[in-house]
Amino acid sequence: xxxxxxxxxxxxxxxxxxxxRGATCLASxxxxxxxxxxARAQGGLRAEILKIPGVGRGSPTDADWRKVGELCLGxxxxxxxxxxxxxxxxxxxxxxxQNLHNFLFRxxxxxxxxxxxxxxxxxxxxxxxYNARLQQSIATGTVDFDILEMGAxxxxxxxxxxxxxxxxxxxxxxxxxxxxxxxxxxxxxTWDGKTYRVAIDGDCHTFAYRTDYFGPGSISGMDAPPxxxxxxxxxxKALVGKEDPLTGLPAHGYLDxxxxxxxxxxxxxxNRAAAYAKHPDDPAWLFDPDTMKPRVxxxxxxxxxxxxxDLIATPGVYPADQINADPGTTAxxxxxxxxxxxxxxxxxxxxxxxxxxxxxxxxxxxxxxxxGATRVWNSKTGAWEEGxxxxxxxxxxxxxxxxxxRVSGDEKKRKAAWSAAAHLGGKDLSLWTSAYPSGFQPYRNxxxxxxxxxxxxxxxxxxxxxxxxxxxxxxxxxxxxxxRIPGIFQYYSVAEDELAKGxxxxxxxxxxxxxxxxxxxxxxxxxxxxxxxxxLYKASLGL
Numbered sequence: 001x002x003x004x005x006x007x008x009x010x011x012x013x014x015x016x017x018x019x020x021r022g023a024t025c026l027a028s029x030x031x032x033x034x035x036x037x038x039a040r041a042q043g044g045l046r047a048e049i050l051k052i053p054g055v056g057r058g059s060p061t062d063a064d065w066r067k068v069g070e071l072c073l074g075x076x077x078x079x080x081x082x083x084x085x086x087x088x089x090x091x092x093x094x095x096x097x098q099n100l101h102n103f104l105f106r107x108x109x110x111x112x113x114x115x116x117x118x119x120x121x122x123x124x125x126x127x128x129x130y131n132a133r134l135q136q137s138i139a140t141g142t143v144d145f146d147i148l149e150m151g152a153x154x155x156x157x158x159x160x161x162x163x164x165x166x167x168x169x170x171x172x173x174x175x176x177x178x179x180x181x182x183x184x185x186x187x188x189x190t191w192d193g194k195t196y197r198v199a200i201d202g203d204c205h206t207f208a209y210r211t212d213y214f215g216p217g218s219i220s221g222m223d224a225p226p227x228x229x230x231x232x233x234x235x236x237k238a239l240v241g242k243e244d245p246l247t248g249l250p251a252h253g254y255l256d257x258x259x260x261x262x263x264x265x266x267x268x269x270x271n272r273a274a275a276y277a278k279h280p281d282d283p284a285w286l287f288d289p290d291t292m293k294p295r296v297x298x299x300x301x302x303x304x305x306x307x308x309x310d311l312i313a314t315p316g317v318y319p320a321d322q323i324n325a326d327p328g329t330t331a332x333x334x335x336x337x338x339x340x341x342x343x344x345x346x347x348x349x350x351x352x353x354x355x356x357x358x359x360x361x362x363x364x365x366x367x368x369x370x371x372g373a374t375r376v377w378n379s380k381t382g383a384w385e386e387g388x389x390x391x392x393x394x395x396x397x398x399x400x401x402x403x404x405x406r407v408s409g410d411e412k413k414r415k416a417a418w419s420a421a422a423h424l425g426g427k428d429l430s431l432w433t434s435a436y437p438s439g440f441q442p443y444r445n446x447x448x449x450x451x452x453x454x455x456x457x458x459x460x461x462x463x464x465x466x467x468x469x470x471x472x473x474x475x476x477x478x479x480x481x482x483x484r485i486p487g488i489f490q491y492y493s494v495a496e497d498e499l500a501k502g503x504x505x506x507x508x509x510x511x512x513x514x515x516x517x518x519x520x521x522x523x524x525x526x527x528x529x530x531x532x533x534x535x536l537y538k539a540s541l542g543l
Contacts, residue, residue, distance in 0.1 A: 065107025086117030094149030100439035152397035159191035198425035202443025260496030275373035276300035278391035297514035300377035347441035350466035367469035392473035
């Protein structure tokens with residue numbers, strides 16, 4: 001949809017269920033361009049950047065990213081002299097997914113480069129290639145980057161091996177870390193009591209659905225969107241043979257990604273499994289915390305795999321060739337493009353629904369937390385418990401910017417690397433990335449203020465729904481949080497491989513598929529060291 005729809009959309013800042021209200025804006029540290037300095041001193045910077053590119057002007061471009069980056073240089077100018085980093089070259093490794101991530105960073109950092117004199121060289125990776133590239137660098141000791149875009153699950157593999165540089169105190173002050181939502185604060189971003197991460201994202205998976213599919217008289221036959229995974233499957237089957245009310249093409253229900261994505265695809269089975277497997281009285285749901293024995297083949301996980309297999313076995317439930325659809329396909333080529341009616345994905349699908357030129361569903365999309373289940377498996381008693389259970393999946397704990405120990409012996413280069421990281425993780429710039437397509441979703445308390453969004457001209461109802469789904473997931477008492485343990489993406493990657501075999505019919509049942517994953521996970525644990533993994537897993541769960 002055009003940005004005018006999104007701007008008409010995000011007017012209201014926060015959540016339908018009790019987030020902070022009000023809109024205190026930060027002033028710019030310098031008067032840039034031709035707007036009155038007084039306006040910025042009154043908090044106009046945040047309102048100003050939210051108007052870039054502006055209503056009806058299409059998706060943001062490199063020129064917009066550069067303008068936002070320039071306007072948000074206040075912290076840099078307060079801590080760095082012009083040209084202070086002349087002659088410094090830094091290598092930055094990150095993603096190029098959907099022309100986001102590194103593409104935006106280039107624009108945001110170009111004014112920073114011009115002001116500081118530093119130069120950044122870029123390593124761009126597709127999501128499916130990211131894990132292998134990072135793990136290879138770690139295993140071979142050939143880290144060839146100074147700044148790294150990385151998720152918190154990799155902190156065990158990097159900080160735990162001494163590969164990261166500790167954050168200077170001035171950076172923490174500059175980025176205002178106290179503004180992070182609760183679950184992104186320490187111990188996330190830390191290791192052995194030291195802080196390493198500048199957060200730029202707050203990942204959790206939320207439920208997106210088509211409002212024109214659900215409601216009285218709708219084609220699904222349901223008066224409201226599904227609340228449980230059982231209802232998701234029932235609705236998906238009921239839609240077979242019907243016509244999409246928006247596109248006129250075949251209607252489809254839930255969009256499971258059936259192809260792996262470099263380990264990241266496992267999160268989408270986790271969504272289904274969390275409702276069955278994450279008991280409210282037990283923080284663990286992936287492994288037994290005392291032994292690291294996998295839980296991925298217990299009845300809860302088997303039920304989640306069986307749910308997917310049931311849909312695979314139902315002709316017409318999925319779009320054609322869904323076996324080759326990875327999560328990027330389900331979000332950007334299918335759901336946002338008008339194929340399918342339900343999706344679990346990272347929350348920034350919400351902003352893309354209204355700001356991406358390729359989206360056609362912006363007027364007919366609603367949001368909620370991860371669907372629940374009518375029963376939950378109690379691993380302590382080894383039995384099912386009847387009753388509604390929900391568990392939002394805090395998938396990946398958000399992207400962050402990290403500085404590697406390659407710069408630790410060169411104070412000028414070290415300061416330059418941390419200055420770049422702080423610029424990308426700045427409080428004002430982060431507001432823009434949460435509102436426009438960036439690959440990131442809201443992750444600061446200040447992203448959830450009604451007044452600020454309303455002043456920007458966004459529609460309150462949409463934002464209450466969109467931001468509310470994020471806030472309700474972050475703050476949920478039974479959130480399923482993944483461990484920051486070494487090798488976590490080794491576990492996820494091999495799970496994807498075994499799931500692919502199961503979905504293709506190479507295993508005889510969901511149980512066999514789950515058993516194959518569990519056996520592979522046991523080998524990884526033994527290779528890494530079971531005793532140390534138990535200790536780190538317990539620590540990550542707060543046990």
